Amino acid sequence: MGTMLEIRNYTKTYGGDRKAADNVSLTVESGDIYGFIGHNGAGKSTTIRAVVGVLDFTEGEIYIDGHSVKNEPMECKKVTAYIPDNPDLYENLTGIQYLNFVADVFGIGAEERRERIGKYADAFEIKDALGDLISSYSHGMKQKVAIISALIHEPKLLVLDEPFVGLDPKASFTLKEMMRQMCEKGTAIFFSTHVLEVAEKLCNKVAIIKQGRIIASGSIEEITEGHSLEETFLEAESGNEEQHITS
Amino acid sequence: MKNSILLLKTLLLSTSQSNIYRHTKEKKRRGKVVGAYIGLACLYAMLIGYGFAMCLGYGAFGLTDAIPVMGGLVICILAFVFTLFKTNGYLFNFKEYDMLMSLPFAPETVAGCKFLYMYLKSLPWYLCISIAMMAGYGRFVHPGVFTYILWLVLSFFLPIIPMLGAAFLGFIIARISTGFKKTKIVQTVLTMIFVVFCFSIRFIVEDMFRNDKVEATLEMISDKTDSAARMYPPLKWFADSVVGRGMGVLGALLLIVVSVILFAVIFRIVGRSYRNINSAMTSHAAGRKYKMTTQKMRSVTGAIAFKEFRRLTGSVTYMTNGAMGILLASLFSIVTLVIGFDKIIATVTQGAPIDTALLQPAIPFIIYFFIGMMSSTTCSPSLEGKNYWIVQSLPIEKSTLFKGKMLFNMYLTVPFMTFGIICLCISAKASVVDSIAYIILGIALCAFSTAWGCVCGVKHMRLDWENEVEVIKQGAAVMIYMFPNMFICMGLIVLTVVLGMRVNHMVLTLILTLIAAGLAALSYLRVMSLCRRMQV
Numbered sequence: 074m075g076t077m078l079e080i081r082n083y084t085k086t087y088g089g090d091r092k093a094a095d096n097v098s099l100t101v102e103s104g105d106i107y108g109f110i111g112h113n114g115a116g117k118s119t120t121i122r123a124v125v126g127v128l129d130f131t132e133g134e135i136y137i138d139g140h141s142v143k144n145e146p147m148e149c150k151k152v153t154a155y156i157p158d159n160p161d162l163y164e165n166l167t168g169i170q171y172l173n174f175v176a177d178v179f180g181i182g183a184e185e186r187r188e189r190i191g192k193y194a195d196a197f198e199i200k201d202a203l204g205d206l207i208s209s210y211s212h213g214m215k216q217k218v219a220i221i222s223a224l225i226h227e228p229k230l231l232v233l234d235e236p237f238v239g240l241d242p243k244a245s246f247t248l249k250e251m252m253r254q255m256c257e258k259g260t261a262i263f264f265s266t267h268v269l270e271v272a273e274k275l276c277n278k279v280a281i282i283k284q285g286r287i288i289a290s291g292s293i294e295e296i297t298e299g300h301s302l303e304e305t306f307l308e309a310e311s312g313n314e315e316q317h318i319t320s
Numbered sequence: 321m322k323n324s325i326l327l328l329k330t331l332l333l334s335t336s337q338s339n340i341y342r343h344t345k346e347k348k349r350r351g352k353v354v355g356a357y358i359g360l361a362c363l364y365a366m367l368i369g370y371g372f373a374m375c376l377g378y379g380a381f382g383l384t385d386a387i388p389v390m391g392g393l394v395i396c397i398l399a400f401v402f403t404l405f406k407t408n409g410y411l412f413n414f415k416e417y418d419m420l421m422s423l424p425f426a427p428e429t430v431a432g433c434k435f436l437y438m439y440l441k442s443l444p445w446y447l448c449i450s451i452a453m454m455a456g457y458g459r460f461v462h463p464g465v466f467t468y469i470l471w472l473v474l475s476f477f478l479p480i481i482p483m484l485g486a487a488f489l490g491f492i493i494a495r496i497s498t499g500f501k502k503t504k505i506v507q508t509v510l511t512m513i514f515v516v517f518c519f520s521i522r523f524i525v526e527d528m529f530r531n532d533k534v535e536a537t538l539e540m541i542s543d544k545t546d547s548a549a550r551m552y553p554p555l556k557w558f559a560d561s562v563v564g565r566g567m568g569v570l571g572a573l574l575l576i577v578v579s580v581i582l583f584a585v586i587f588r589i590v591g592r593s594y595r596n597i598n599s600a601m602t603s604h605a606a607g608r609k610y611k612m613t614t615q616k617m618r619s620v621t622g623a624i625a626f627k628e629f630r631r632l633t634g635s636v637t638y639m640t641n642g643a644m645g646i647l648l649a650s651l652f653s654i655v656t657l658v659i660g661f662d663k664i665i666a667t668v669t670q671g672a673p674i675d676t677a678l679l680q681p682a683i684p685f686i687i688y689f690f691i692g693m694m695s696s697t698t699c700s701p702s703l704e705g706k707n708y709w710i711v712q713s714l715p716i717e718k719s720t721l722f723k724g725k726m727l728f729n730m731y732l733t734v735p736f737m738t739f740g741i742i743c744l745c746i747s748a749k750a751s752v753v754d755s756i757a758y759i760i761l762g763i764a765l766c767a768f769s770t771a772w773g774c775v776c777g778v779k780h781m782r783l784d785w786e787n788e789v790e791v792i793k794q795g796a797a798v799m800i801y802m803f804p805n806m807f808i809c810m811g812l813i814v815l816t817v818v819l820g821m822r823v824n825h826m827v828l829t830l831i832l833t834l835i836a837a838g839l840a841a842l843s844y845l846r847v848m849s850l851c852r853r854m855q856v
Binding site: 129165167209 | 416425784
């Protein structure tokens with residue numbers, strides 16, 4: 074078990090004064106399912122986009138598998154997969170054309186990709202639609218294609234932004250099962266969610282972010298202290314005093 | 321390299337109409353693809369015809385030597401200007417940015433591929449001009465096969481350097497803008513300033529080619545094309561290699577090598593700031609400072625018009641394309657006030673002995689030349705894109721929606737048209753009554769541009785675009801709007817000159833106003849009829 078993601082004093086400032094993320098620090102180990110929770114506009118997506126190398130940041134450092142996102146972005150991206158909250162895929166490609174594009178980028182062999190795409194497409198019940206244009210897909214179907222494209226290269230770190238939005242109950246269950254299996258194999262998973270029940274059941278660690286600052290982080294047991302995650306979250310959100318719990 | 325080819329291939333495939341045709345199950349969509357191909361083929365044919373006719377003209381006046389430089393010059397100017405307008409939408413701020421940047425692509429690879437994509441998409445236009453010029457040149461000179469091969473090969477490289485220049489300028493503008501809080505506003509203003517500067521240069525260059533006498537102009541063209549080639553060496557390299565003089569084939573090699581080196585250097589530089597620029601453009605923090613105050617109530621069409629205003633000002637690409645005409649019209653009007661109407665007319669008529677008073681009824685058309693070059697109604701229906709569901713789900717009639725869009729274009733154009741006409745009337749010392757009549761004619765022209773633009777926009781509405789440049793700059797609606805608009809405008813100007821000698825100003829202006837208003841009314845009725853036929 075090693076550190077897969079380390080965010081160290083990450084700060085993102087907009088327009089010179091407004092801090093969207095302020096001195097955020099957290100660590101995700103291999104095998105962790107790490108939930109990142111906070112209300113709308115708290116800074117979750119800003120942090121996630123910086124982790125996956127999409128967003129530039131002002132201060133701090135982010136390391137993935139020991140590589141700096143700032144200085145060695147390619148090394149980081151090779152072991153990371155990202156699923157955005159609203160996947161903007163190439164609408165005029167078919168599902169299979171898009172998946173082949175991502176597989177080509179990661180150099181997945183023909184036989185391997187056939188097997189993996191087949192396995193995941195079956196699991197998410199989207200195999201029959203892979204020959205259709207993505208523009209004809211529903212939001213959930215696009216989300217499923219984005220998930221398959223993320224899993225296709227078996228990443229060491231999986232970063233997901235609100236992954237359950239738009240998924241049907243069965244696909245949602247399948248994704249949770251897959252996340253557990255990947256975690257058992259040593260993949261680190263870092264995801265944001267508003268569904269606190271999911272975070273409580275699925276994650277071994279969580280961090281709560283409020284107005285760009287981490288107000289609580291650690292293992293579920295340490296954070297909740299016997300209460301539900303929902304109660305803990307609401308209490309932390311309403312509290313003026315900062316509560317810093319680290320595992 | 322492998323990754324670059326893969327990305328470029330995917331970018332092309334993702335916007336390829338043939339891919340849509342192959343995989344869509346909707347018959348209507350297939351029909352649209354076929355229609356788009358036919359339309360494109362017609363436009364290519366027109367361009368080839370125009371280029372060839374130009375060469376015939378040069379050949380007939382014994383100016384065959386100037387054809388290669390002239391062809392190259394046209395391609396380079398078009399490549400530079402069009403790229404400047406498109407750079408922001410293609411290189412930065414595109415919607416799949418997050419997806420691409422999270423994959424193991426270096427920023428310079430993404431930026432470079434986006435540029436190459438833009439280049440390949442516009443290449444057929446430049447090839448049409450080049451091939452037509454080559455055919456025209458061949459008809460008079462009968463060169464060897466080698467000249468044709470060289471000309472064809474170099475046609476692929478000729479637009480690269482001006483496109484790189486424009487892309488690099490777009491990059492510098494974007495880089496400067498990211499240093500400011502209001503990134504988009506600064507970027508729009510800087511782009512507009514630069515485009516106005518480019519237009520001024522264009523007029524200066526055009527002026528270089530002009531002279532008072534036709535024979536003298538013809539004599540001068542050869543010298544002027546030579547001076548253009550001296551000012552911009554790649555033109556000389558191209559001309560020398562195809563004509564087989566001066567540097568000869570070495571010129572061809574220079575053009576290829578310099579293009580490739582410049583591409584590599586520029587995208588190395590762009591890559592360094594790429595993430596920084598896109599971060600500043602795509603990420604915004606909520607202010608959390610809003611205080612609820614009294615809210616203003618608007619009519620439905622007014623609310624739609626206001627939405628359109630926010631859509632225009634929220635996009636650098638839309639703003640620089642949509643508002644450029646009114647900016648140029650305003651600048652032109654102010655310049656006319658300073659230098660005088662007579663001088664402007666003398667420049668346009670090449671010093672021909674025409675009584676400027678006769679041309680006063682043409683004042684609205686002079687301003688319309690700028691304002692009518694683009695109507696926001698041509699692309700605003702398509703720009704609804706994925707947000708179309710919002711207006712679809714609201715209790716708004718389609719006719720009301722498009723009335724709102726037309727109202728916005730009138731709000732946008734009428735004040736500038738009026739301002740321009742007033743400036744020109746003051747400069748031309750037109751009477752108050754005549755000035756009012758010209759303003760009414762100007763408003764009728766704005767109404768025509770708005771309604772005709774809306775006909776094109778509704779008829780060729782395309783919601784499934786990947787990048788807004790596709791509908792703002794290259795949309796079928798925009799293309800179809802331009803040509804009839806141009807021909808009608810030219811027809812009315814000819815009518816002004818012809819009738820101007822026979823009837824008085826007031827009658828002439830009344831006739832022109834009735835024609836423009838009639839065309840506007842017909843177009844408006846067509847929009848309403850299209851709205852009734854729209855299913856959802």
